[in-house]
Amino acid sequence: MKVKLDADKIRKIALFEKVTGAAALDCVESQNGRKLTFVVKEGEVGKAIGKNGRKIRKFRQMLGKSVDIVEHSENPGDFIANVFSSINVKNVEVIDSGEGKIAKVDVDNSEKGKAVGRNGWNIKRARELLARHHGFADVSLT
Known part of the structure; x- marks a missing residue:
């Protein structure tokens, strides 16, 4: 899916790419603006983090915000697991309902x-990223 970015997100992605050297596909921000999540191309998480976390630490210090990195995947199940990378995901069920795809x-x-x-x-x-990248209508936890 094609992701639409506003000028502010394009600037943040450009800075992220300059500092880390990793290609970013998307950026989402928490409502209070204190947390950012960048979606990077498959295989570029290590590049974004850098040796001993040096690149991502530098980027976090520059922005003064919490920054997370999610690896993109064309496979919705893998992408969901990447979004919830710090959590043990036991299973992902994709349901194609009349109102769109739902991930359980x-x-x-x-x-x-x-x-x-x-x-x-x-x-x-998770809901925003799955809607933007895979066209999901909802994500629920079971």
């Missing part, structure tokens, strides 16, 4: 709070 992500009960995130940031981010 199965995580341990002990990790549901982490999957939702503070103020719902992680689940909102």
Whole structure:
């Protein structure tokens, strides 16, 4: 899918690419603007992080924000696992309903709070990224 970016996100992506050397496809920001997530091309997460995390640390310091990196995948299931990379995803079920594709992500009960995130940031981010990159109507946790 083609992702539409506004001028602010294009500037952030350009700076990200300049600092890290990794190709970014997208950028989403939390509502309070304190957290950014960059979607990078497959195989470029290591490049974005840099040796011992040097590149991503430098970028975070420049912006003064929390920055996450998600590896893109053409496979929706793999992309969902990448979005929830810090959580043990047991299974992903894709349902093609009349209102569009829905992803049901199965995580341990002990990790549901982490999957939702503070103020719902992680689940909102997952919904936005899956809608933008794979045309999903919704993402739910089971």
